[in-house]
Amino acid sequence: MTETLDANRAPAPTLSAQYQPGEVERRRYEEWVAAGRFRASADSDKPPFTIVIPPPNVTGSLHMGHAFEHTLMDALTRRRRMQGYEALWLPGMDHAGIATQNLVERQLAGEGLSRHDLGREKFVERVWRWKAESGGKILGQMRRLGDSVDWDRERFTMDEGLSRAVQTIFKKLYDDGLIYRAERIINWCPRCLTALSDIEVEHTDDDGELVSIRYSDEVVVATTRAETMLGDTAVAVHPDDERYKHLIGTLVDLPLTGRQIPIVGDEHVDPSFGTGMVKVTPAHDPNDFEIGQRHDLPSLTIMDERGVITAPGPFEGLDRFEARPAIVAALREQGRIVAEKRPYVHAVGHCSRCRTTVEPRLSLQWFVNTAPLARAAGDAVRDGRVKIEPADMAKRYFAWVDNMHDWCISRQLWWGHRIPVWYGPDGEVVCVGPDEDPPSGQGWHQDVDVLDTWFSSALWPFSTLGWPESTPDLAKFYPTSVLVTGYDILFFWVARMMMFGLYAMDGRQPFDVIALHGMVRDQHGKKMSKSFGNVVDPLDWIERYGADATRFTLARGANPGQDVPVSDEWCQGSRNFCNKLWNATRFALMNGAHVSGDLPEPSRLSTVDRWILSRLQQVTAEVDEQFEAYEFAKVCDTLYHFAWDDVCDWYVELAKPVLAAGGERAEATRRVLGHVLDHLLRLLHPVVPFVTDELWIALTGTEAAGAGSEGGSVMTATWPVAVPALRDEQAEREVTDLQRVVTEIRRFRSDQGLRPAQRVAARLDGLAEAGIAPHESLIRSLVRLDEAAPDFRASATLAVSGAVTVALDTRGSIDVAAERARLEKDRTAAEKEITQARAKLDNPAFLGKAPAPVVDKIRDRLAAAEADLERISTALAALG
RNA sequence: GGGCGCGUAGCUCAGCGGGAGAGCACUCGCCUUACAAGCGAGGGGUCGCAGGUUCGAAACCUGCCGCGCCCA
Numbered sequence: 001m002t003e004t005l006d007a008n009r010a011p012a013p014t015l016s017a018q019y020q021p022g023e024v025e026r027r028r029y030e031e032w033v034a035a036g037r038f039r040a041s042a043d044s045d046k047p048p049f050t051i052v053i054p055p056p057n058v059t060g061s062l063h064m065g066h067a068f069e070h071t072l073m074d075a076l077t078r079r080r081r082m083q084g085y086e087a088l089w090l091p092g093m094d095h096a097g098i099a100t101q102n103l104v105e106r107q108l109a110g111e112g113l114s115r116h117d118l119g120r121e122k123f124v125e126r127v128w129r130w131k132a133e134s135g136g137k138i139l140g141q142m143r144r145l146g147d148s149v150d151w152d153r154e155r156f157t158m159d160e161g162l163s164r165a166v167q168t169i170f171k172k173l174y175d176d177g178l179i180y181r182a183e184r185i186i187n188w189c190p191r192c193l194t195a196l197s198d199i200e201v202e203h204t205d206d207d208g209e210l211v212s213i214r215y216s217d218e219v220v221v222a223t224t225r226a227e228t229m230l231g232d233t234a235v236a237v238h239p240d241d242e243r244y245k246h247l248i249g250t251l252v253d254l255p256l257t258g259r260q261i262p263i264v265g266d267e268h269v270d271p272s273f274g275t276g277m278v279k280v281t282p283a284h285d286p287n288d289f290e291i292g293q294r295h296d297l298p299s300l301t302i303m304d305e306r307g308v309i310t311a312p313g314p315f316e317g318l319d320r321f322e323a324r325p326a327i328v329a330a331l332r333e334q335g336r337i338v339a340e341k342r343p344y345v346h347a348v349g350h351c352s353r354c355r356t357t358v359e360p361r362l363s364l365q366w367f368v369n370t371a372p373l374a375r376a377a378g379d380a381v382r383d384g385r386v387k388i389e390p391a392d393m394a395k396r397y398f399a400w401v402d403n404m405h406d407w408c409i410s411r412q413l414w415w416g417h418r419i420p421v422w423y424g425p426d427g428e429v430v431c432v433g434p435d436e437d438p439p440s441g442q443g444w445h446q447d448v449d450v451l452d453t454w455f456s457s458a459l460w461p462f463s464t465l466g467w468p469e470s471t472p473d474l475a476k477f478y479p480t481s482v483l484v485t486g487y488d489i490l491f492f493w494v495a496r497m498m499m500f501g502l503y504a505m506d507g508r509q510p511f512d513v514i515a516l517h518g519m520v521r522d523q524h525g526k527k528m529s530k531s532f533g534n535v536v537d538p539l540d541w542i543e544r545y546g547a548d549a550t551r552f553t554l555a556r557g558a559n560p561g562q563d564v565p566v567s568d569e570w571c572q573g574s575r576n577f578c579n580k581l582w583n584a585t586r587f588a589l590m591n592g593a594h595v596s597g598d599l600p601e602p603s604r605l606s607t608v609d610r611w612i613l614s615r616l617q618q619v620t621a622e623v624d625e626q627f628e629a630y631e632f633a634k635v636c637d638t639l640y641h642f643a644w645d646d647v648c649d650w651y652v653e654l655a656k657p658v659l660a661a662g663g664e665r666a667e668a669t670r671r672v673l674g675h676v677l678d679h680l681l682r683l684l685h686p687v688v689p690f691v692t693d694e695l696w697i698a699l700t701g702t703e704a705a706g707a708g709s710e711g712g713s714v715m716t717a718t719w720p721v722a723v724p725a726l727r728d729e730q731a732e733r734e735v736t737d738l739q740r741v742v743t744e745i746r747r748f749r750s751d752q753g754l755r756p757a758q759r760v761a762a763r764l765d766g767l768a769e770a771g772i773a774p775h776e777s778l779i780r781s782l783v784r785l786d787e788a789a790p791d792f793r794a795s796a797t798l799a800v801s802g803a804v805t806v807a808l809d810t811r812g813s814i815d816v817a818a819e820r821a822r823l824e825k826d827r828t829a830a831e832k833e834i835t836q837a838r839a840k841l842d843n844p845a846f847l848g849k850a851p852a853p854v855v856d857k858i859r860d861r862l863a864a865a866e867a868d869l870e871r872i873s874t875a876l877a878a879l880g
Numbered sequence: 881g882g883g884c885g886c887g888u889a890g891c892u893c894a895g896c897g898g899g900a901g902a903g904c905a906c907u908c909g910c911c912u913u914a915c916a917a918g919c920g921a922g923g924g925g926u927c928g929c930a931g932g933u934u935c936g937a938a939a940c941c942u943g944c945c946g947c948g949c950c951c952a
Contacts (some may be wrong), residue, residue, distance in 0.1 A: 587914035
């Protein structure tokens, strides 16, 4: 039975029959943190590897998208750490200006207060208090997932250092003329009462109405926003439009207002849309604003910041959505409505924070002139300094940076970085840097607005490392190695980090690689949404199946740039895989597998041992390549099949008789099994860190070394490197042949309905010719075949492959019909193969133009199929 | 309207010029001393449609149909 263990090795711990992740995960994570295993040091001589976390929102909690993204980042970081890099994964959060302010304002509303009751200072204090008490829930949830982030370096965009970074770059941009203040049409949220940038507006196709209004006998305009006609200051037609050319320069009475407005000619007008005449409302539409600029038209604001009509008259005081039908009704009364289309589906912009329909609004705001910055951001990718993975996503990136509009950065909020600009009594404007004193005295005041949250997020890759100070961290860890984020964020955040990173860091890019992933979806590829009820909570999965199973499920779906569907069933499958690893290790420990000392010389190993070692090298090399290419799904697939098929289904099964027999061969196998599991657990650790650590420690017996020391965790084990010398094609061929024989016999047994436990006498012929004669006893033990006794009488003969045939004595209980069906199926397959191969080989064009190796392969295939057909026919004939 | 992407087994997806694959689901047989969260065997696809290029197309090109995303 069990061989004696080495005297200096601790007795193998016993593992339960099923893996229970909950307790293990909590314990391991605490140990990792206590041992400081996530810490990175700027003093290290090791090469740096850096990832900054895409900062989650301080108000947020962990959703499946985070879990997915974090799994990928953690896998990259853990692997590099094992490879000997000084690996830093830096955590933190952003202050989410609008979301956080909304949240605290809602709290206040519950107390019957508004932020104005408190005043700015008290309100901001209150937000900080909220953050201290209930902000950042996600940080605790990241621990459950196993994120190996350096907690000592946690950053927040409103921290003192990061705020200093914000002020520094604002001043620099201002002094370089890249920040300016101007009156423009911006996206305005009448509920949040702030400006929004283009990317904070989400367009949806909504049901609206298209109303055609007769301004005069000759002038009819169509609009989806009738209420804005109160602010019309012109009607525009295309200057080449023969129908209306003669009207250009004339005036028309604007209904309901008593005003007269001019008709102008503008290239922007599409003559084929509607009547080819458009109303022009410069203060309430971005296109109209531009027309207004070109024709020097006045801009008439007819709504306040809440969307209430301010134009004097009967509609004053009405909300914009009440004003619309009221104005249409009034026009109809005058017989001016000539056509109406309802519903009229058109794109409507909504505030990404509160869904309120945004109102284009003319207002004085701060902007970043993005043209020069965006050009540099595009060039960094164009000239290869920054690589986008997968590469074809670069198209989307260029489409964005090459057509970027100026960025509205001021927000009418209190929570955020206040714009460092002071206005003087005589119209002075002074931008104040971080170490400068703001101007004081009568009449001076600071701009009341704050900056867009993305403004500070754009500095994240270097502000978190200490910029603008020149810190050791910055020297060691910038540029960061890889940015992992969703393709949906390419425009939002990535392009902005590129612009600011290149600008602030003297042209040095914020990251070398941008690795883009897709969106997590439900099992039918649908977007997860609360209203749809298909949201899966990662914490629920962690609770039920474990963090490793959750991570494996997500990583296994991570094809570069593709969306990831997930479902409960797939997570169960991952849980099962973890349990499989658990039980394989359990088996190994129960049978004395160990990892001490060197592997025996290949000459002292069995073919099967050399085979699994050879496969291990191949898998190691593949996994390495796949990791380098951010092919997480392939990494998982490769390791899943190696672990389950090669190691568990074949190697362990083949090892059982060897271990049972004992002796030198058994000891070699225990050593090989230990080695293979050791390396398999290392390779899997980046994706499933908990179970691999638990098992690796049990397998290697290094727990005694204690937390905090070298070793003691697979986290600090070295990353396996493929050893070409251990590749063994001969062993791989032999085991493949052996597997084919075993599978063929199992197929026969299954088709014949033979019980697994039932032993059958058999004669195996041709093993020597196939070069697998030494494995006869292994084959017999796997498929329960006894030696042929003197009274052996073959009742069936299997043609396996090549020279190998198996004669079985099923004691006359052969199911002839089943056997004939099986053989006929094989015959059909062989015939099809022969037909296909002959068709090619009979084609002179194929022989003439196809490369020689391809032709040879087809010839071999034909020969093999013909031999198979021969034996199958013989067997069929023997059946009678 | 402009741009990008996707249609391969029941579901979700790999494969992207030389034998149609995986996971799950399904069928049959098994509590075989690591694991029933398991083991063994099996069924299942004119690779969206139509042309073209090629000795050879699921893959490359063109058109069409259907779906999705981004931008206007």
